[in-house]
Amino acid sequence: MIVAAAARYFAEVGFSGPTRDLARRVGVTQPLLYKYFASKADLVEAVFARVYLDRLDPGWRALIVDRRRPLRARMVEFYRRYTDAIFTYEWMRIFMFAGLAGENLNARYLEHVRELLMKPLLAEISAAAPARKPDIEDMWSLHGSIIYLGIRKHIYQWPAPDDALPAIERAIDRFLGEFAPAARAVSPEVSPPRASTPPRRARS
Amino acid sequence: MIVAAAARYFAEVGFSGPTRDLARRVGVTQPLLYKYFASKADLVEAVFARVYLDRLDPGWRALIVDRRRPLRARMVEFYRRYTDAIFTYEWMRIFMFAGLAGENLNARYLEHVRELLMKPLLAEISAAAPARKPDIEDMWSLHGSIIYLGIRKHIYQWPAPDDALPAIERAIDRFLGEFAPAARAVSPEVSPPRASTPPRRARS
DNA sequence: TCTTGTATTTATCATCCGATCATTTATTGT
DNA sequence: ACAATAAATGATCGGATGATAAATACAAGA
Numbered sequence: 001m002i003v004a005a006a007a008r009y010f011a012e013v014g015f016s017g018p019t020r021d022l023a024r025r026v027g028v029t030q031p032l033l034y035k036y037f038a039s040k041a042d043l044v045e046a047v048f049a050r051v052y053l054d055r056l057d058p059g060w061r062a063l064i065v066d067r068r069r070p071l072r073a074r075m076v077e078f079y080r081r082y083t084d085a086i087f088t089y090e091w092m093r094i095f096m097f098a099g100l101a102g103e104n105l106n107a108r109y110l111e112h113v114r115e116l117l118m119k120p121l122l123a124e125i126s127a128a129a130p131a132r133k134p135d136i137e138d139m140w141s142l143h144g145s146i147i148y149l150g151i152r153k154h155i156y157q158w159p160a161p162d163d164a165l166p167a168i169e170r171a172i173d174r175f176l177g178e179f180a181p182a183a184r185a186v187s188p189e190v191s192p193p194r195a196s197t198p199p200r201r202a203r204s
Numbered sequence: 205m206i207v208a209a210a211a212r213y214f215a216e217v218g219f220s221g222p223t224r225d226l227a228r229r230v231g232v233t234q235p236l237l238y239k240y241f242a243s244k245a246d247l248v249e250a251v252f253a254r255v256y257l258d259r260l261d262p263g264w265r266a267l268i269v270d271r272r273r274p275l276r277a278r279m280v281e282f283y284r285r286y287t288d289a290i291f292t293y294e295w296m297r298i299f300m301f302a303g304l305a306g307e308n309l310n311a312r313y314l315e316h317v318r319e320l321l322m323k324p325l326l327a328e329i330s331a332a333a334p335a336r337k338p339d340i341e342d343m344w345s346l347h348g349s350i351i352y353l354g355i356r357k358h359i360y361q362w363p364a365p366d367d368a369l370p371a372i373e374r375a376i377d378r379f380l381g382e383f384a385p386a387a388r389a390v391s392p393e394v395s396p397p398r399a400s401t402p403p404r405r406a407r408s
Numbered sequence: 409t410c411t412t413g414t415a416t417t418t419a420t421c422a423t424c425c426g427a428t429c430a431t432t433t434a435t436t437g438t
Numbered sequence: 439a440c441a442a443t444a445a446a447t448g449a450t451c452g453g454a455t456g457a458t459a460a461a462t463a464c465a466a467g468a
Contacts, residue, residue: 014304016220018455029417034457096300099359100218106360137365140356141349141375148348151355155303156310161341171345178378222425233447238427 002026002036007047011090014097015044048105051094055085057116064120071128071183072176075121079146079168082117087164092154118143128180138179145171206230206240211251215294218301219248252309255298259289260313261320268324275332275387276380279325283350283372286321291368296358322347332384342383349375 005026009017019040023030037043063078086092098105118139126133146168153160161167169185176184209230213221223244227234241247267282290296302309322343330337350372357364365371373389380388 014218014220016218019457020455030456031418031458032416035415040456093304096304096359099361100297100300100304102361107362110356110360110362137371138374140352141371141378144352144355145345145349145375148344148352151348152314152344155300156314157303157306158311158314167341167345170342171349174345174378174382177382223427224425234426235428235448236446239445244426 002033003046003050006043007051007090010044010047011093015101047094051090052105052109056112061116061120064117064124071124071180072172072185075172076169080165083146083150083164083168087150089154092150096155125179128183132179134179142171142175206237207250207254210247211255211294214248214251215297219305251298255294256309256313260316265320265324268321268328275328275384276376276389279376280373283376284369287350287354287368287372291354293358296354300359329383332387336383338383346375346379
């Protein structure tokens with residue numbers, strides 16, 4: 001209960017938020033927090049583990065390298081799942097707070113993303129790209145165009161589409177149009193029926 | 205001197221940084237700050253004005269709508285100038301801190317960007333796009349892919365190219381390849397000589 | 409009911425923070 | 439040289455903050 005409330009709390013106010021306010025939210029007194037965490041930094045570390053390390057890569061990599069499926073479908077579904085996992089108030093804001101505070105969380109996480117997700121994705125596209133092959137910077141460019149949707153919504157609190165999927169599909173199609181035109185959607189139109197999509201974003 | 209030091213200081217530690225440390229940097233005592241600013245919030249507002257409102261749009265819009273020049277050249281030069289202006293430690297981090305703190309700076313600034321930069325850019329591309337026309341979300345997608353370079357460098361402190369220009373050119377060419385193929389660079393190669401480019405990023 | 413160990417609270421410490429005020433030092437005008 | 443004004447400082451206040459220690463509430467087993 002403490003870690004869950006702390007994740008929400010630190011996502012709102014940052015790591016400099018006083019522990020007394022956090023304790024009030026949990027419904028306990030402030031000294032009790034120090035029964036379970038030796039220091040405030042310990043509690044922050046527990047929040048990191050809960051929000052990031054725990055929900056890392058539930059089959060994302062396997063999805064990317066599954067060549068039985070068309071490349072575009074794999075990319076769209078990967079980014080759909082990925083953004084479903086990270087386009088949340090807590091994930092986005094704690095990640096930004098950590099970056100600004102100089103925590104090494106971001107470097108650790110992004111190294112993971114690069115090695116386990118971006119490089120495999122790059123390999124898949126290169127395998128399907130007859131002419132010009134993308135490099136890792138092209139991958140980060142695509143990645144950034146998608147992540148920016150979450151930044152607009154959760155950091156800038158600036159209107160962004162409720163459903164990120166159409167924008168994601170268009171970004172992916174533009175990307176494939178450059179590197180693997182044969183793999184992109186036949187029609188420039190967006191979002192085929194979306195038959196077996198599970199209900200998105202259960203809360204918030 | 206106070207505002208300049210405050211911009212640097214708040215960019216490093218955020219708006220919750222104590223005014224005493226800031227005063228020490230300026231080389232004065234802390235109460236003196238209150239001689240020039242009624243409150244800490246006033247000082248923060250002055251930093252906003254210095255870092256954002258002041259350096260807003262030095263001819264960017266005029267550059268975008270100047271149809272005597274080819275579309276691609278206008279887009280590349282606009283984003284070169286734009287990123288030269290905002291890809292700085294202070295600009296990037298204060299913008300993020302402000303967003304996380306719920307300041308309205310971000311909304312104000314992004315509305316400005318949308319109305320004065322993105323919509324004209326959209327109109328220029330639409331005018332050159334024979335078939336499929338982009339919408340404003342496509343513009344934000346391109347924008348995000350470029351901004352993400354600055355976020356990686358200054359927020360996540362994660363390796364990013366020293367010179368953002370090649371990545372910007374490739375993103376723009378991919379974009380034009382989708383919407384206005386005739387306007388994009390003839391060769392997929394990057395960055396012609398860059399003859400009359402002024403020395404970039406004078407300090408840090 | 410009594411005991412024992414744990415969970416939680418009350419009370420508190422030392423420190424830090426934004427802000428104020430009286431006083432001293434520097435600058436300017438004549 | 440001297441008065442008037444501005445600039446800067448030292449001391450400090452009330453409140454907040456991370457952390458600690460002692461006291462109390464609570465549950466389980468005898």
